[in-house]
Amino acid sequence: MVVIIGILLILAFVFLLIFGKSTAEIRGEEGEKIVRKKLNRLxxxxxxxxxxVVFNINGKKSQIDHIVVSDFGIFVIETKNYKGAVYGSESSYNWTQYLFKKQFKLYNPIKQNQGHIYALQHVLKGLMPLDFISIIxxxxxxxxxxxxxxxxxYTQKLIRVIKLYDEVSLNNYMKEAIIETIKKHNIKDNN
Structure with a gap:
């Protein structure tokens, strides 16, 4: 009986390794879900x-957590669900997370989101000059x-920051063209 339980535990562990998600992926999805709920209030x-959204730009994938196409520009939002203190600046390559007296490096999310904006500009090229607003x-x-x-x-300031932008820069026709182009190039939806 003990052998059977041991084998079942090993099989469950192997199954999780093959088909399961990492803790970081799960935490990331939790953070994105929180942001999604906030955005749905708009x-x-x-x-x-x-x-x-996932774009394939010249063989490189770019995954964007949230894009908000609005009358006031295009918001490109990167979500982070980290624990502990996070230190960084606009220009540093890496930021530092301090957690339980340990230190971890993470790629600067501002630079990460700038890469997302470049991918989005590539997808939307030729449409028109567009305003992109980066939010981490x-x-x-x-x-x-x-x-x-x-x-x-922080998530509780998201809607307030988005509403700071109140100068209309896109009409309904332009918004629709942008939305359709994003959806057309989103390989996550096209699989």
């Missing part, structure tokens, strides 16, 4: 939310110690 007539959103699990011009905020 006026649907002015804001169109597209979640979890952290859940409340972290304590931010970041110096940056780019919006690096």
């Amino acid at each position: 006026d649907k007539n002015k804001y169109t939310i597209i979640n979890d 959103v952290f859940t409340n699990r972290s304590k931010l110690k970041v110096k940056a011009q780019t919006h690096v905020i």
